[in-house]
Amino acid sequence: MLDQHINVLSLLKRVGEITGRKKFQKIVFISKKLGMPFHEKYNFHRYGPYSEELSLRLEELQQFGFISEIKEEKAGYHQYRYQVAANGEDFLNTKGNDRETFEQQKTVIEDMNACSSKFLELASTILFLEPADKEEIIKKVHTLKKTQKYSKQDIEQAYAHIEYWRQHLNKGR
Amino acid sequence: MSRGNEMLKEEKVFKDPVHRYIHVNDRLIWDLIGTKEFQRLRRVRQLGTTFLTFHGAEHTRFNHSLGVYEIMRRMIEVFHGRPHWNEEDRLLCLATALLHDIGHGPFSHSFEKVFDTDHESWTREIINGETEVNAVLRRMGDQFPREVADVIEKTHPNKLVVSMISSQIDADRMDYLQRDAFYTGVSYGHFDMERILRVMRPLDDQVVIKSTGMHAVEDYIMSRYQMYWQVYFHPVTRSAEVILNKILRRAKYLYLNGYVFNQSPAHLKPFFDGDISIEDYLKLDEMVIFYYFQVWEEEEDEILADLCSRFLHRRLFQYVEFNQHFIMNEWAGLQERFKAIGVDPEYYLVIDFSSDLPYDFYRPGEEEERMPIHLLMNDRKLRELSRQSDVVEAISGKKRTDHKLYYPSDVLHTPGQESEKREILEILSG
Numbered sequence: 306m307l308d309q310h311i312n313v314l315s316l317l318k319r320v321g322e323i324t325g326r327k328k329f330q331k332i333v334f335i336s337k338k339l340g341m342p343f344h345e346k347y348n349f350h351r352y353g354p355y356s357e358e359l360s361l362r363l364e365e366l367q368q369f370g371f372i373s374e375i376k377e378e379k380a381g382y383h384q385y386r387y388q389v390a391a392n393g394e395d396f397l398n399t400k401g402n403d404r405e406t407f408e409q410q411k412t413v414i415e416d417m418n419a420c421s422s423k424f425l426e427l428a429s430t431i432l433f434l435e436p437a438d439k440e441e442i443i444k445k446v447h448t449l450k451k452t453q454k455y456s457k458q459d460i461e462q463a464y465a466h467i468e469y470w471r472q473h474l475n476k477g478r
Numbered sequence: 479m480s481r482g483n484e485m486l487k488e489e490k491v492f493k494d495p496v497h498r499y500i501h502v503n504d505r506l507i508w509d510l511i512g513t514k515e516f517q518r519l520r521r522v523r524q525l526g527t528t529f530l531t532f533h534g535a536e537h538t539r540f541n542h543s544l545g546v547y548e549i550m551r552r553m554i555e556v557f558h559g560r561p562h563w564n565e566e567d568r569l570l571c572l573a574t575a576l577l578h579d580i581g582h583g584p585f586s587h588s589f590e591k592v593f594d595t596d597h598e599s600w601t602r603e604i605i606n607g608e609t610e611v612n613a614v615l616r617r618m619g620d621q622f623p624r625e626v627a628d629v630i631e632k633t634h635p636n637k638l639v640v641s642m643i644s645s646q647i648d649a650d651r652m653d654y655l656q657r658d659a660f661y662t663g664v665s666y667g668h669f670d671m672e673r674i675l676r677v678m679r680p681l682d683d684q685v686v687i688k689s690t691g692m693h694a695v696e697d698y699i700m701s702r703y704q705m706y707w708q709v710y711f712h713p714v715t716r717s718a719e720v721i722l723n724k725i726l727r728r729a730k731y732l733y734l735n736g737y738v739f740n741q742s743p744a745h746l747k748p749f750f751d752g753d754i755s756i757e758d759y760l761k762l763d764e765m766v767i768f769y770y771f772q773v774w775e776e777e778e779d780e781i782l783a784d785l786c787s788r789f790l791h792r793r794l795f796q797y798v799e800f801n802q803h804f805i806m807n808e809w810a811g812l813q814e815r816f817k818a819i820g821v822d823p824e825y826y827l828v829i830d831f832s833s834d835l836p837y838d839f840y841r842p843g844e845e846e847e848r849m850p851i852h853l854l855m856n857d858r859k860l861r862e863l864s865r866q867s868d869v870v871e872a873i874s875g876k877k878r879t880d881h882k883l884y885y886p887s888d889v890l891h892t893p894g895q896e897s898e899k900r901e902i903l904e905i906l907s908g
Binding site: 346351364392399 | 590591594596598631632633635802805806810829831833835848849877879881
């Protein structure tokens with residue numbers, strides 16, 4: 306019951322804060338693709354993989370007072386900052402927080418959180434397009450993400466990060 | 479004529495209660511309809527458990543898919559000869575419209591939740607794998623199945639074609655709103671599709687609407703809003719969905735814990751084991767599921783038997799509103815009290831969420847994800863719909879959410895442990 310909410314909440318607790326809705330979306334997508342227990346359904350949208358379900362989950366967590374969403378004015382746009390609220394801490398404590406605490410995966414999640422959302426958009430797009438071969442994926446990334454102008458170096462870096470995340474998680478198993 | 483296709487000698491016509499007639503002239507489309515994977519859609523209802531609320535909602539993904547195809551065909555007729563429209567994309571659009579739901583299984587929503595499958599990835603598998611559908615599509619070239627799958631997945635580079643099948647105003651939505659309204663018998667869901675089709679225009683990367691058609695689009699957006707809350711999220715339908723979900727969870731739990739079923743659930747074993755082939759997936763339809771529910775009604779496991787009986791005989795759960803106060807103050811206690819009266823809260827106390835965003839637009843930098851509907855103004859400039867329409871502006875970006883708690887009311891009114899049950903009812907009544 307509420308397992309999926311607890312997973313999202315636990316993930317946020319591990320990293321302390323996530324800045325940006327897009328970043329949140331991509332971290333959960335990548336985590337899911339790497340085998341972490343997220344079941345939100347993703348489709349391909351303007352910025353790559355996007356889940357309406359996760360959007361709803363975040364909204365519910367906010368309505369329950371479990372997470373705080375702080376809206377900040379940036380140059381010409383708004384950005385959202387997410388943290389676990391006191392009620393959320395209490396809820397996790399009452400649940401024992403013993404299911405999916407992501408202790409093993411903490412380093413990987415933190416590493417993702419340290420990346421820019423533009424970079425995570427690239428990494429998650431690559432993962433979405435798998436299992437096609439690399440050459441085909443690169444061609445498609447250039448077509449689908451023309452405006453982001455990802456360089457060859459960006460793409461290689463994304464592949465390297467994905468590999469690092471995978472290896473790290475496999476080690477923990 | 480496009481490679482791999484020929485025109486039929488005589489037009490084939492399906493009689494359709496929503497669009498009156500569905501016209502097929504291409505051999506490719508006719509042969510796709512004849513594949514066993516497409517015919518399987520006759521055995522999967524379009525609206526899942528909605529028939530338990532609106533008894534007319536027995537229509538299937540087969541007639542919806544034909545309807546989407548027909549709308550797409552009419553859209554292409556309007557686009558014919560206009561700038562930005564490439565006639566070579568015609569069959570790609572028609573095949574995509576016809577096959578966009580090919581990966582749906584019985585009661586998709588519940589299945590995907592319990593077995594962690596995804597109908598979109600099954601759509602890809604069916605289109606690209608060793609299937610009759612794939613063999614028909616490949617007549618158009620080895621890359622054609624892949625292209626169809628990419629359009630459905632929204633990763634095809636041709637954004638105009640993608641927007642014709644999936645956007646905030648597309649062939650899929652225009653069919654399901656009208657079809658679902660027709661079969662449920664509700665008066666919402668109606669809008670002037672003929673008018674919308676007449677004012678649709680192709681652009682490089684999207685379909686736009688001539689500004690003169692704005693009021694027809696307003697009507698469409700509002701009808702979508704009403705259908706979601708009056709039909710798709712109807713609490714009785716959700717209650718049936720909750721029970722269906724719990725049946726599948728219980729059956730899976732029992733199987734994984736070595737329970738010996740009276741009748742081996744052969745069709746479902748691959749799903750329980752998490753090792754599903756295309757053949758396994760395609761064998762599953764609603765008739766098979768209902769067969770197991772009938773059999774399981776006689777099972778020794780009381781929870782499974784009870785849940786199946788509830789679903790088959792429409793003895794659904796009751797509901798109350800669920801809110802923040804509930805989750806912080808009452809939730810844990812309620813679960814304990816259910817256990818105390820011998821009712822497993824894992825199966826009989828269920829929170830369900832519904833949410834809908836009727837219309838939204840892309841706000842630069844705000845990380846929103848929806849491609850807006852654009853109006854084509856007289857000066858050939860584009861204007862986002864909610865900036866022109868007060869009606870749409872009023873509901874733009876406004877997500878409505880609904881949280882309910884479902885429980886078996888009948889159990890709480892049966893003799894035995896009356897004081898505990900009274901306490902539970904008091905909590906539930908707030």
